[in-house]
Amino acid sequence: MFPILLILLLPVALQAAAAPMPEGRQARLTELLLEDCGACHGRTLRGGLGPALTARALEGRDPETLFLTIRDGRPGTAMPPWGPYLKEEEIRWLVEQLQRGAIHAR
């Protein structure tokens, strides 16, 4: 009885750990990435005033550093801090999507 329950609960527990982003919020974050980040990084994320944020450009980069860059910005450059407007798990979700190349301009 007990092991069966565990197996049944396992996917739920895993999902909770990865903190799935509600779909509405995903759509809003995608829009923010393309439009508002895109204002500097290009709507195709291939760069502009800020560097390219394509999967290839971010390949092998430490996700934690990228997370901190987005949350705190980079003083002395034009990269502003997004911590005041985005939750930490939202920023982590963005980093993950960026590094996977999961978000594309239509």
Place this chain on the structure above:
Amino acid sequence: MPADRLLQRRVPRWPAATLLCLWSLLCMASGSLRGTGDLGVVIGRADGSLTVIETTHRTALGRIDGLGDLSHASVVFSRDERYAYVFGRDGGLSKVDLLRRRVEKRIVQAGNSIGGAISQDGRVIAVSNYEPGGVRLFDAASLDPVAEIPARSGEGGKRSRVVGLVDAPGDRFVFSLFDAGEIWLAEAGDPGQPVITRFPGIGRQPYDGLITPDGRYYIAGLFGEDGLALLDLWHPEAGVRRILDHYGRGEQALPVYKMPHLEGWARAGDYLFIPAVGHHSVLVVDPHEWKEVTRIALHGQPVFAMARPDGRQVWVNFAFPDNDTVQVIDVDRLEVVRELKPGRAVLHMEFTPRGEQVWVSARDDDRVVVYDTATFGELARLPVPKPSGIFLTARAHRIGL
């Protein structure tokens, strides 16, 4: 034998008849005869489209597709106000016929591009590029390349990203080098052999530039430090001087979520209105002394501060997260007299040539809203997917636009 030669030989004495012929052909093609003075285009960011609009009845006439990546696109017009030259983010340069509503020619001239200008005589199109950094000149009729100006500077001659490109009287172009901190003046009287004058050391990270409506002063905004760099085009030999370098001092600048644009800093009344980078205010500047007269506190960080053509009002939109709002400054009283909410993510505003209407784009609500600038009443609302820049053909006859 080329077709135009043929035509010339057959009807050497009746060029007017030829024109008439062509004209009636055109009319048959498009259904009715019309001018272009009340036309304009709205950029659709998401799908790379242009919506052609007219401001007399305030309607959309049609759409033109296939223009590539138009996020940060800008437009200049031919001197006959028939053709729009569209500069795309992806380096695309398109020549669009507003009457036939089709793309006449499109080239991809660079990897990453930011804006463009048309020469005083209308013969040359200049494009400013991030990648590869520099300016390229094209023949306005054919879009054939005419010259390249690589923005190399410093040791090793690294290419700089180019911003703030404008046309100036005397078939000149002026632009700024973001990475190198320089202003360059290109004389393009002989467009194949542009003559460059460099002004180095103007300040860190010029992010945009404008030319005053009389074509005399070029001003670059600096992101990396306070103040602005000013070049008097009547006296380029006097060099670039720094103005208003005190304006952020003693106050913590806020992070900037969208770079201000300087294009709209038109002169209004006796003043220039300039968005203060990293501050919730516009600076009101006396353009004789280049001194700050006062500053007006605003709802957020200004992106565009656009003067109504008669100079009585200045309309301001804002950067994220305050970008659902537009404020109107009365130039006589130097205070905000109205606040409007056209929709989410207001990106641009454009006045009709005499200023009775203003067209405002609200990107995240997929609409363009037209206001009466006297009553602030809404005159029309047009659905346009992800609208950004709005450009009316009257720009064809304004220096620097």
